[in-house]
Amino acid sequence: MAGQRVFADREDGGRRLAEELNRRTWVDPLVLGLARGGVPVAAVVARRLGAELDVAVARKIGAPGRREFGVGAVTPDGPVIYDETILRGLKLTEARMAPAAERERAEARRRLERYRDGRPAPVLADRDVILVDDGLATGVTATAALRDVRTGNPRTVVLAAPVGAPGATAGLLHEADDVVCVAEPPDFRAVGQWYADFRQTSDKDVLDVLRHLGERQD
Template sequence: MRRRHEYRDRHEAGLRLGELLAEREWRDPLVLGLARGGVVVGHAVAGVLGAPLDVAVARKIGAPGQPEFGVGAVTPDGPPCYDERSLSMLGLRPAQLSDACRAERAEARRRAVVYQRGRPPQPRAGRDLLVVDDGLATGVTARAALRALRADRPHSLVFAAPVCAPDAAAALKSDADEVLCLLAPHGFRSVGQWYADFRQTGDDEVIELLETS
């Protein structure tokens, strides 16, 4: 019988995800933690694989009046990525979200600068890029990150997470060469339900993990 919580915290989830990924052969792998919680998971994955760790930044664009309901996402550069089904359901057009898009892009750029701390990004062309998050719910931020990273011409682009909503994982396969989930439960309601400790990850923790990886 499954424990009440599958994972103690993001670090344990990352170790278990790393064990799954270590069963494969990778070409010069680079682990990219999706900020912020994905960096904690990615740090553990990178340790298991003996691979370097870098950060990917994407920001959710929330619906008007429902900021937690992601209808799109944006990275520091490149066009925003919208979930057409959510837009249709809410009767929204991208133009109506332009202010939210600008605000989230500005925050994405701020975070990218803060996290890199003057360090150039790890080279990405020709490598296996493993984009890691603490979980996949709607998939909007993961999709935006993957589309931005595709422009870096990787050898392969893989998304991996300890737990994924089955529908979101299936939909993400159009943007990743492979989607790997330790769990894809039909009873999925939220990422946090699978963690005993799902406290918010702060900027300082992200910076420390990137500097010590």
């Protein structure tokens, strides 16, 4: 697998992931796409499973001066999650990161409100919830999202992605009832390296996917 792309784009990743997930029996399944990049993948999965689709939002908390280097993550309403090993390595404290965490929480709330577009939050209780992302790297953002989903008392929570780092997927088994990845390449460095087309997903893309599937379900 080294040196080659595994998926053409997120839709292709969704088709491959749906094949894996469709082998199971689900109870009143709900598919949550982790915005933004997980939503196009989740839409394909939801169509294949005949499941309801909705959106989940978690925001990475970046290190000072290195916003792309995540030290933690936060959802609109859940607790802040930090990677304690990274915090110690960078000599950071939760108190120092608190302003950045609140900025990201505010952005998460803004995005969720926009994506829901007036729709009520889905019922999670007693359902099999499948949280879908386009890939798993460190796992800190997925951890925040999974813990938030747990508060809704679902029957089970499964985290699913087309590709993931082996260490991240193993670690997330402490948070999810199961983790499903199509590919876990040993030479994983970044999610984007495993897609031929990994263009950024915009807010408009997310809204278009959710509205289109909503029309089909109606």
